[in-house]
Amino acid sequence: MSRKIIGQDKKFINILEELGFNENEALIYFTLLKEGNRGATVNELTHDLHDVLNRTTIYSIINKLIRLGCVEDTGPSKTARKATKFRAIKASEYFDKLILDKQNEVKKIIDLKERFSDYLDVIYQNGMEYSIDELDLEIQIYLKPLVEKGWKIKSYLVKKDVPPFDYDVYDCMLYSPDAKIMLENSFHLFRFMHEIENDKNTLELFIHALKKKTEEIIGYYSDLSEYYFEESELTFFGRNLPALVLKVKVEDILNSEYFSGQNEILNAFKNLNLTDYVEIWKSITFPLKKDIYFLWAESYEILKEMVETIFITKNIPLNTH
Numbered sequence: 001m002s003r004k005i006i007g008q009d010k011k012f013i014n015i016l017e018e019l020g021f022n023e024n025e026a027l028i029y030f031t032l033l034k035e036g037n038r039g040a041t042v043n044e045l046t047h048d049l050h051d052v053l054n055r056t057t058i059y060s061i062i063n064k065l066i067r068l069g070c071v072e073d074t075g076p077s078k079t080a081r082k083a084t085k086f087r088a089i090k091a092s093e094y095f096d097k098l099i100l101d102k103q104n105e106v107k108k109i110i111d112l113k114e115r116f117s118d119y120l121d122v123i124y125q126n127g128m129e130y131s132i133d134e135l136d137l138e139i140q141i142y143l144k145p146l147v148e149k150g151w152k153i154k155s156y157l158v159k160k161d162v163p164p165f166d167y168d169v170y171d172c173m174l175y176s177p178d179a180k181i182m183l184e185n186s187f188h189l190f191r192f193m194h195e196i197e198n199d200k201n202t203l204e205l206f207i208h209a210l211k212k213k214t215e216e217i218i219g220y221y222s223d224l225s226e227y228y229f230e231e232s233e234l235t236f237f238g239r240n241l242p243a244l245v246l247k248v249k250v251e252d253i254l255n256s257e258y259f260s261g262q263n264e265i266l267n268a269f270k271n272l273n274l275t276d277y278v279e280i281w282k283s284i285t286f287p288l289k290k291d292i293y294f295l296w297a298e299s300y301e302i303l304k305e306m307v308e309t310i311f312i313t314k315n316i317p318l319n320t321h
Helices: 007-018 023-038 042-049 055-068 091-126 137-148 200-221 250-254 263-270 300-313
Strands: 071-076 084-088 152-162 167-175 184-191 227-236 239-249 277-288 291-297
Touching: 007 023, 023 042, 023 055, 023 071, 023 084, 042 055, 042 084, 055 071, 137 152, 137 167, 137 184, 137 300, 184 300, 200 227, 200 239, 200 277, 200 291, 227 277, 227 300, 239 250, 250 263, 250 277, 277 300, 291 300
Parallel strands: none
Antiparallel strands: 071 084, 152 167, 167 184, 184 291, 227 239, 239 277, 277 291
16 A cells, blocks of 8 residues: 555554454545545545545445445435445444354354264264265165175265266275275276277276376375385286286385374384385276276275175176186
8 A cells, every 4th residue: 555544544444454354445444434424435535545546446345345234335426426425334333243243153153063063073083984875876886785794985076077088987985894004995986978998098098097196196195205006917706907006115104194003003014124115005997888997905805895896786797717
């Protein structure tokens, strides 16, 4: 602000800023307060404040002050043609309005606390958990057998028409009762508009994108730093599927906050060479007609449970040979 505000003006503008006004808003409200019940037009305000604010900015601020309830439009000016008068609400009335608004806000917060804080505290302690009925049917049919065996659904996200492949994705984070190291297990269903299983070029590009995204997620969301991914292949019920294996340096695991508190696992790792790399996580990509299933878990056995429910749902024989 180029104008130097001095004396009583500065004192009262600073007080108004403590109410939440910025400097320009406080200046305009205070200028209108000084006009009293008579009010002022934007032209008059522009004349008074020309070295600080232009006409367009004054209009914008006036409109905001009206929304805040501290300025009112009193209608056409009797002395200036086609001009509108604006008047400040008395300071005591505006203070009362603010107090009432804050009291209502506090009441709302108290009500929300009484109704929801206990539930949110449980989520804080144990994480979120979804029921199978909250999921879309497209993914529900695969996860219901797992939930019946004690699996937990910890997160759920749906995205439609995702570019550049224009697929729908159903993204679930699951907890298996058998998980000991990497507690989270993922079940992603990508549904395409065409048969993706035999579309070699698109499938190759998509699997490559999944690999890159997985590497980014591990690097961004975990505190692991000494690790690498190894491309592999795993066989489930006679079908070979491309796999990605995460191997982490033992020393990195022992220093990770993610694994803190898992004393049984940490004690087992302490018996290993600190410079060794151990396999703690693996993923598979399973294309089937119009769908791609992307699954990850700490062990082959947990992955097998998820693959089995896909086979059963799709009526594919469980070939164990």
